[in-house]
Amino acid sequence: MLNRVILIGRLTKDPELRYTPAGVAVTQFTLAVDRPFTSSQSKEREADFINIVTWRQLAETCANYLRKGRLTAVEGRLQIRNYDNNEGRKVYVTEVVADNVRFLESSGSTNRESEAGTSSGNGRSSEQQDPFIDDGKPIDISDDDLPF
Incomplete structure (x- = not known):
């Protein structure tokens, strides 16, 4: 059986x-996950809104680094649970329990500027602590540094 x-x-x-x-x-x-087709009447793309749950260290990482609007990949399993609400009605909840979350885009330049102004307890700015802050920019390496 498979539930992925x-x-x-x-x-x-x-x-x-x-x-x-x-x-x-x-x-x-x-x-919010876009559907692979557009509405025939309005020609607008529709989306599904899927509830995601993460646990333990992954939960803390997501809370610290994910923000509204960020493009994100989630891998996990589908879970359907139910409970009785205050009115005695059975409520069904469908959600994805994620065991892997990937951040597909870096925070915007406005975020980077605001982070650079904040300082942590050790006196270094957030920008200095992030080793991947310049990810995607060219690296200045001389030909003598290359092993081939």
Whole structure:
């Protein structure tokens, strides 16, 4: 049997981080995933809004680094659970329990500028702490440094 889901979409709002009574981190967010076709009447692309749940270290990472609008890939399993609400009605919840989340785009330049102004406890700015801040920019390497 197989239960695997792979989605790519954008967050509809910032993730919500909570902790269980046992102290386990859990984060919930919604991913807007475009459908592969457009509406025949309005010619607009439609989207599905899929609830995502992450646990433990992945939950804390998502809460710290994901923000509304960020393009994100999620891999996990589909889960359908139910509970009785206050009115005694059975409520069904369909969600993806993610075990792998990839951040597909870096934060915008406005984010980078605001992070550079903030300082952490060790006196270094956030920009200096991130070793991948210049990811995608050319690296200045001389021919003598190359092994081939």
